[in-house]
Amino acid sequence: MNIQLLDLKAQYEELKDELTSAVLEVLESQRYIGGKKVEELEQKIADMSNSRFAVGASSGTDAILNTLMSLDIKEGDEVITTPFTFFSTAGCIARLGAKPVFVDIKYDTFNIDPVKIKPAISSRTKAIMPVHLFGQMAEMDAVMKIAEENDLYVIEDAAQAISATYKGNKAGSIGTAGCFSFFPSKNLGGIGDGGMVVTDDEKLYERLKIMRNHGSSPKYFHKYIGGNFRLDPIQAAALLVKLPYLDKWSEKRREHLDYYNQMFSGYPEILVPTINDYCVSVVNQYVIRVKRRDELKEYLRKNGVGTEVYYPKPLHLQECFKYLGYQNEDLPVSEQAAKEVLALPIYPEMTEEMLTYVAEHVVNFVKNN
Structure with missing residues (x-):
């Protein structure tokens, strides 16, 4: 696919x-x-x-x-x-x-x-x-x-x-x-x-x-x-x-999030999104955390799955903000996230077959690496 x-x-x-x-x-x-x-x-x-x-x-x-x-x-x-x-x-x-x-972010x-x-x-x-x-x-x-x-x-x-x-x-x-x-x-x-x-x-x-x-x-x-x-x-x-159509589309995204989460349950190597009980997320992106992110991204690309890294370099370390004086490890939670996050497809029109294909390839990578 x-x-x-x-x-x-x-x-x-x-x-x-x-x-x-x-x-x-x-x-x-x-x-x-x-x-x-x-x-x-x-x-x-x-x-x-x-x-x-x-x-x-x-x-x-x-x-x-x-x-x-x-x-x-x-x-x-x-x-x-x-x-x-x-x-x-x-x-x-x-x-x-x-x-x-x-200032730094929350890990979850x-x-x-x-x-x-x-x-x-x-x-x-x-x-x-x-x-x-x-x-x-x-x-x-x-x-x-x-x-x-x-x-x-x-x-x-x-x-x-x-x-x-x-x-x-x-x-x-x-x-x-x-x-x-x-x-x-x-x-x-x-x-x-x-x-x-x-x-x-x-x-x-x-x-x-x-x-x-x-x-x-x-x-x-x-x-x-x-x-x-x-x-x-x-x-x-x-x-x-x-x-x-917005509410319907956002609900489909939440359904897809639940489906992915179910597919990834039992695999502690895959950290799925944390949604607080008092929040209703509209799931603009479905972002997982994995230790070998770049290898997984390349594996998925080879198997026809598009992904994106949001975001590969935190703003405090961007060249244009060098004048602010931030150094590596100043905001460690953000810096760790930048090394581990990967967004998977989650748009409303995705079918269960498509979701399964994506999830199975993520799981297959984790199991064999």
């Missing part, structure tokens, strides 16, 4: 007619910036996230960047976050001249370890940015308690966790703001780049809308230096087609 890590063609075939009709509607309207499609999607994402407001963005990265700018995070400020995440999380902080302050969930946050707070700290990695939310009670005690913003990087819950609370609804990505590989993926910010703070909401349009309000009058962070109507139209 040939099983890709993600096969978007299967999803497209199911929605082809709806997507074509939605995109053609935008073309016929000739409204390519803003408009009803964007506004409708913003309202629906706000409702789904149990948030008062939502502001579209040109990408998940720009959702984070706009949020930081709208909260006036600037040169000399510090934002505490995790090094075990996609580059955007810390890259946006650094782009504003602020300093990413990395890969999410930021709240115990490590408080010692990292300084007089320059302005915000904490937890990442809800692989579809499961971080320990938000502890994060929020620390933030409230120290008068800090909390920006939820929920790029991989749209509609996930923590103790019944939706991703993005707990902190000052939450940021989503609609990159095509996400559970709710567009037909290009896109993102969204949700918040309950009306003042922040108004600022986000201004900042995404070059800081202009009214037109051609600029109180702030913003950016071009707008979500376009073609993306909004496609996402509106996909949104009603």
